[in-house]
Amino acid sequence: MRHPTGSILPLPTEQHVPAGAPPFILTSASRIYATDAVASVSTYLATILRKSTGFSVPVVTAEGVGSAAGTGNNDQSGHDITLLLDSDDKAEVGDEGYVLETSANGALITAPTAAGLFYGVQSLRQLFPAELEEHSVQSRAWEAIATSIVDRPRFRYRGAMLDVARHFFDATEVCAFLDDLALFKINVLHLHLTDDQGWRLAIESRPELAEVGGANEVDGGPGGFYSRDDFARIVEHAAARFITIVPEIDVPGHTNAALSALPELNPSGKAAAPYTGTEVGFSSLDTSSETTWAFLDDVIREVAEQTPGPWLHFGGDESHATDPADYREFVARASRLVASHGKIPVAWHEAGISTDLAPGTVGQYWSFLIPENDSAERALSFVRQGGSLILSPADVAYLDMTYDESSPIGLSWAAGSTSVQEAYEWEPTNILPDAASAILGIEAPLWTETVRSRADIDYLVFPRLLAVAEIAWSVAPSESTRRAWSDFAARLEAFGPRFDALGIRPGGTVST
Template identity: 35%
Template sequence: MPEHSLVPRPAQIAPGEGSGLVLDAATGISCDEAAQGTALWLRTELGAATGLAFPPATGAGRHIRLSVDDSAGLSPEGYRLTIDSEGAKIVGHDPAGVFYGAQTLRQLLPPAAYRRAPLPGEWRLPATEITDRPRFGWRGCMIDVARHFLPKHDLLRLIDLLALHKLNVLHLHLSDDQGWRVEIKRYPRLTEVASWRHESQVGAGDPPTFDGRPHGGFYTQDDIREIVAYAGARHIRVVPEIDIPGHSQAAIAAYPELGESGDLQVGRRWGVIEEVLNVSDATLEFYRNVFDEIMELFPDEYVCVGGDECPKGQWRNSPIAQERIKSEGLADEDELQSWFIRAFDRYFTERGRRLLGWDEILEGGLAPGATVASWRGREGGIAAARAGHDVVMCPTQTSYLDYRQSDSPDEPIPVGTVLTLADVYASEPVPTELTEEEARHVLGAQVNVWTEHMDSPRRVDYMVFPRLSAFAETVWSSGERDYAEFLPRLTDHLRRLDAIGVEYRPLDGPRPWQRRPGVPGRD
């Protein structure tokens, strides 16, 4: 494939000297200690695709060399890839940089380099010199496994696809009204009861229709440890989300004492549900115990508490809530939600962690250590950055991959406003309203994959790709972006996704079996 097909686009690329490197039975891989993880990954992936062994190499031969050198003039996560008559050499500022260099090296091979068994052909790396680095340190994807469960195998596959695109944050939405997806040893009913529902709403019609089919699933604690380790080997951090105090009907169904209205079933309808947690000491203690187990499973510094779409009706009529407002000297239910979030901000801070929440956590006062995920437009991110808080930008207009991809009636279960591939590519994570100092609080951006209407991995593929490929370039590549220049590279890149087996949306619209005729969506 031509050099210009790299996605995301590297910072600098130039032709190299000589004819490049042909991979054959004599090609080995050498590495220093810090690059051993990437050497193992590269040997495994290229070995499966080419049928070559890539044995450990020593001496001067034409082989692939991997090393970490933080004095090589590279930025964090940056790398330099040189392919010439001497072989291929990747130098990274850190282990992540070496890994991203190896990802680029793989893209320079034919698309068959992404298959699981070898096809006939020559494996030639073109002579080239590439120096590269990411624009942002937070390049993320949120996947909602609560509405529709994504089996572990498919989640690991998604991690590989994020790594291919040089993304480095997997935000895992593990609980919501419609399901609880992680084993908590202290509270077994969270998986015995809350991990499945009797049926699911189909589409977004009013009145709603249901499929009559039970749906569920959860990750055991060993599954989570495997997922975190698998992602970590690919330099992806996993940020867990347990949504509180709204979006909690599944937990309340398992433990009714957490709520305000007694016995419930796990939610089966989509949308904002009125059920919320009560604000008793016992409920706070319950969730402190939950988060203790979550922090043991997920080593990342961030823990997301959601904090979004929390209706206040039950609190207005709740003696527990009204007494809490009075005893804490709060003005109203908005400040009560802030009080609830602040309690966990302090709890995480004491344990060396940081709280992440959707931008509703700004309402009633922002917790001192909180980082804001700005989804209801850019305004929340602007306000948080101006107040000195870190921000992850993910506004609906540019970042919600559950939104429809065109105005065509063939789009399956059309949701929200149109968010095209070109729209995602043109998006700018840093609001222009921010000063240079304020903009430093923008850690980066992420896309959000809400799965109410994605009931299978095939449907996730269709909604996520190739828009995620466009997003990857907005958060990795610096400088001006030109969609007309990007499109030919993406067309080549789709051949890699074909080799992997990703059932993406074709650029000219859905295939017949990707449609959902007759299933209503929503604006």
């Protein structure tokens, strides 16, 4: 079944499909018209179109590109695609929105920024047959339904998280994951780079961190780490897809890998034994030691230098082995250290126990839809201190949860399994109503205790990430909007052949 709107995920803000209008047809004569200012987007689109159609799809760069599909340039035809920067769109679609029109006269995407054009390209991809995503030439008609779309994101921060500390995934695997995220207008990848089991980023001033601390993973696998060149490749690949990398150095708990690599971080002067299990909460830095703070200053400085995005995550979760008073002082000082290196600090919501965080520190809420213990109060503390919130409620947004009792991998501690429908049917503003206006965005984390391969990532991430992506992008459901589970389920079912073409084997179905 083909959904009449072209099965676009996440759901556009507004879409009109004229009845009986002839489609846009991509042919061997089709070209992409764009200015040099958006060359990266036009080249990206051309690469996608070429690999499956076999068409040359030349990119024609010229000033004065037409303001409507098939107009404004004498060389343009009804089979061409035009990418147009238009600042007049900003009032309607904001910095990241776009307008997309397809018809027998051509395809036109306009946006006030290159990012907006890129997101418009993702919607255009989904209007074509699923075979467009194949990596070999297919023989078929390349038609996109005639439609008019006006679209903009609901939240600025639309994230996924990949834990590379429990099980390591190399730069090639991360870049492939970034390619998949881009299709759904995800604009942040949070990398959980350090934990008890592994330290995954090379630090020049402390080479033992990666060389020793990166040599293990859960179940005793070989581990691994990113060299500076590896990490630069990930950051560059992400930037080309308008995705910001948010690195996380988790402290003061979840630090056994660091404690095993650097003996001087331990009060005894002896290195901790490497750890390959999955229990949490047993490790802690010595929060009062200036050796610890010299170490952190070196690490945060180097990580900040390697990451152009505005945010740097310093963890702060499950620090059960840290004295509560010491923890409160530690997270305050750590937030100021991150800020001193030019980054906006981000921490898990436990850090909200401190009332002396660096101004603007962002809290990441990971408790449940109905907050437990003092998690709501700690999250609200970030807002009172001038910060904002990222919402990752574990019972609906954690991608490492099982789908149901039959799932071969995954965890179930967060109130049991999480079905695709449960991942979709929640409203961010209902969790902490007093902080609704302070929501920076939504993030879906994947912790990797049971995840050992790229196939395992796909199994747990898809299709639930599409549910979270739609919550982050599309307008809130109401009587006047179309966003509803029944419509999402129909679009998701129609998306199935595209998963096949992309080589993704999702674990959940619409029914789970």
